[in-house]
Amino acid sequence: MRCPFCGHEETQVKDSRPSEDGAAIRRRRMCPACEGRFTTFERVQLRELTILKRSGRRTPFDRDKLARSISIAIRKRPIEPERVERMISAIVRQLESMGETELPSSTIGELVMKHLKQLDDVAYVRYASVYRDFRETQDFARFLGEEGLNEVLARER
Template sequence: MRCPYCQSEDTQVKDSRPAEDGAAIRRRRICPDCGGRFTTFERVQLRDLVVIKKTGRKVPFDRDKLMRSFDIALRKRNVDPQRVERAVSGIVRQLESSGEAEIPSGDIGTLVMEALKALDDVAYVRYASVYRNFREPKDFQEVLGELRGEEETS
């Protein structure tokens, strides 16, 4: 693993332990050249996923970008980080086991919406406002109406 500080090719693993409920391995590393310390995560990747954007452009799937979407929607919300990690890992597993190597970005957005709805209503509305491209206050009212309707039927 290359050192992110000095770009040295030789780094040493100082500690390894399971992370993300056993779905990943967290490794603490040190660079013998500059003394820099950093953490890496090792995860199973079943296949290389490609996201098809609305414009038709294809980009490699980025788990970190998915996590950032959750972080933005959940900003200043009191949600357990482990629940968020489980939701992201669940989406990635679902995408990898779908049998498709190319996934439309809209499908990923729908999965994120479902996961956020289960985690936090405010984050769900925040994400929906961007994902569905809200233009007027009535757009928010419609989503809030959907949430109220589900609460009443539960």
């Protein structure tokens, strides 16, 4: 593993342990050249997933991109990071277990919406507003009416 600080080719593993959700190995590393310390995570990848975008373009699946989009939806919400990490791991496992190597982006969007609805209603609506491309307030009202979330969101205020 290359050192992120000085670029030295060899680093030493000082400590390894399973992550909180058990889906990864957390490794504490040290660079012998600059003595910088950093952490890496090693995950099992069952198969390479390719995402088919709405435009027809194909891109490799990126777990970090999924995590970033979810973190935007949950920003400033009282949600423990461990719950979010477990949710992301569950989504990735579901995608990998579908048996397909190429998945439409809509499959990921719907899975994220399903999991966010169980996690936090406000984060769910935030994600839906981007995923469903809301343009005006009527789009929110229509969505909330369809989903029956008006009462839930009124309690959030």
